[in-house]
Amino acid sequence: MKTKNPLRQKFINVMYLIFICLAVLNNPVDFIEAFTDLNRSLIRSNYRIDKENERIIQTIERYSANDRNRYLGILNKITRARIISDSAYKYIDTLKSDIISQSGGYSQYGHLVRGKDVTLTTRKFIREGEGVKLQEFLKYTKEQLMELLDENERTLLDTVLIVTDSIPKVNGIFYDWEKYYFDNVALSAVVAMLSKFQNDIKLSESLVIKQYYDNVEEGFNPTFIAAQNTVIDTFQLEKGVKKLDVFNIGEDGVAR
Secondary structure, three states: OOOOOHHHHHHHHHHHHHHHHHHHHOOOHHHHHHHHHHHHHHHHHHHHHHHHHHHHHHHHHHHHHHOHHHHHHHHHHHHHHHHHHHHHHHHHHHHHHHHHHHHOOEOOOOOEOOOOOOHHHHHHHHHOOHHHHHHHHHHHHHHHHHOOOOHHHHHHHHHHOOOOOEEEOOOOOEEEHHHHHHOOOOHHHHHHHHHHHHHHHHHHHHHHHHHHHHHHHHHOOOOEEEEEOOOOOEEEEEEOOOOOEEEEOOOOOOOO
């Protein structure tokens, strides 16, 4: 109810505004912890995807070493996918390192010292234009990877690496890409989001690599070597990089 004392009313209004600001800024600690845990999970996921991609590349490298005419072109394409992916991944890593360093780094408990701060991320990604630069770089990365994919895989990549110019928020209003992700967003959330973009990049790289790897596996005709065993009624068939399979005489051998 409005008071008859104008000075008192102004004081109440000011105190009400202060209360709203405190309510918004005083996020519970578990809000920051949730984004910290999410970021750690994404980093672990990125590591696992990267190791799997590396394993596949090494396998095709062995194929290429034995038959360069057949596999060198494929190896060059997946190597290019890795170079494209690594370039984008390192660029985002630089952004993360920069804002973490400017914010004061991590506390002794592993949480960002200024995890709730929104001023640093808003200034860097909105006012200084880093958000637009990041979007353009991701678009460029996506275009390069698209050139290495067939039509079906390109459709799938559209669901992994999303770089549309505008995105709707829960209120139904469309925001520019950079504002959707970075405008007035807490530092801890932005760091986790950057790790998520890195995850998207690694998944996109994986799409390219596995597309070629699947084709290699389907068209791979292994050379079998019959080797007499010490036991007369058995022999072994050695298949490429796979382990030895042992068969009895008269038994059908199935290559896996």
